[in-house]
Amino acid sequence: MFDCAPLALKVHSAVRTFAYAAAVRLPKSRRTRMTPAMTDAKPADALRAHWTDRLPGAWKPYAQLSRLDRPIGWQLLLLPCLMGLAATRTGHGFFIQDAFYALAFVLGAIAMRGAGCTYNDILDRDIDAQVARTRMRPLPSGAVSLKKAWTWLLLQCLAGLVALLVFPPFAKLVALAALPLVALYPLMKRITWWPQAWLGIVFSWGALVAGAAAYGDTIPATALVLYAGCICWTIGYDTIYALQDREDDALVGVRSTARLFANRWRLWTSVFYIAALLLWAGASALGSAHWLTLGIFGLIGATMIWPMLDNLDADNPESALAAFKFNAWIGAAVLFALALEPLLRSARPWLG
Numbered sequence: 001m002f003d004c005a006p007l008a009l010k011v012h013s014a015v016r017t018f019a020y021a022a023a024v025r026l027p028k029s030r031r032t033r034m035t036p037a038m039t040d041a042k043p044a045d046a047l048r049a050h051w052t053d054r055l056p057g058a059w060k061p062y063a064q065l066s067r068l069d070r071p072i073g074w075q076l077l078l079l080p081c082l083m084g085l086a087a088t089r090t091g092h093g094f095f096i097q098d099a100f101y102a103l104a105f106v107l108g109a110i111a112m113r114g115a116g117c118t119y120n121d122i123l124d125r126d127i128d129a130q131v132a133r134t135r136m137r138p139l140p141s142g143a144v145s146l147k148k149a150w151t152w153l154l155l156q157c158l159a160g161l162v163a164l165l166v167f168p169p170f171a172k173l174v175a176l177a178a179l180p181l182v183a184l185y186p187l188m189k190r191i192t193w194w195p196q197a198w199l200g201i202v203f204s205w206g207a208l209v210a211g212a213a214a215y216g217d218t219i220p221a222t223a224l225v226l227y228a229g230c231i232c233w234t235i236g237y238d239t240i241y242a243l244q245d246r247e248d249d250a251l252v253g254v255r256s257t258a259r260l261f262a263n264r265w266r267l268w269t270s271v272f273y274i275a276a277l278l279l280w281a282g283a284s285a286l287g288s289a290h291w292l293t294l295g296i297f298g299l300i301g302a303t304m305i306w307p308m309l310d311n312l313d314a315d316n317p318e319s320a321l322a323a324f325k326f327n328a329w330i331g332a333a334v335l336f337a338l339a340l341e342p343l344l345r346s347a348r349p350w351l352g
Helices: 005-024 036-040 060-065 072-088 095-124 148-163 169-176 179-191 195-203 206-215 221-252 256-286 291-311 317-351
Strands: none
Touching: 036 317, 060 095, 060 148, 072 095, 072 206, 072 256, 095 148, 095 206, 095 291, 148 169, 169 206, 179 195, 195 221, 195 256, 195 291, 206 221, 206 317, 221 256, 221 317, 256 291, 256 317, 291 317
């Protein structure tokens, strides 16, 4: 029997694409004028109350382009940086310059996450217009022009460059080596079912930069193993994030591990979280961390990761978004486990 479902999906997608194209190609005199209410409209996944709400109206779309109203992104980008710094200081303790590195990582994470989101929105503006969760973003909604988005992208990259100046020469080279990978990321969802893996490669890069900053002229094995763990972690949490868009992604042809894993997403996501915990534990062991650190990793898996995955409802976008955001707490717990030994070692002279 002929199955008309695939044909219906294609027709639906074509109609939506044509409608969007017709809207954005109208002459300026015939386009819908943006009203204050439309300018203030938020994407579906934005926080309902945030300090960016108090910004002047003309500034708000740029804050949305940078996802400043969604701090979870820069937090997840920052955590591998701080994890890498903590893991490489195990057995040695922290140094004064580590405080400057940490501040630079904060500035760099906010700036480069904003730049990455802006670049992603520039390339994905047509796709975003067809997805319910993203169609109110500044570019598809018309709140920001393409030219102004490119200018904003450049300004954020300059802020990231300022943060980079704090690090030693070799660490700067390691950081700059990630730029081609960042530039290619928005294309991955079009050519591979594993864009989450590419995101892991990019989002976890800070662990390598931290290792290079700590050692000065090389990347230690501890940082490499930690980096691999962070990649697995990113695949896990970004698969959860992509659960929100599976239906829309199928219509517009966007690929993801959430679609690839289908009904077995819970099993495969669990595998990546377990792999992350094992690799993080391996990085700690390479640094001769205290047994307590390894115990904390076990507690994180049993009391944080497992309940999160067990309670997650893949058919409820709010449940998927809440689980995704919970990964900031998981990352903070991992950072605490990694930083415990170097913190105690640094505090020893003060404790007598």
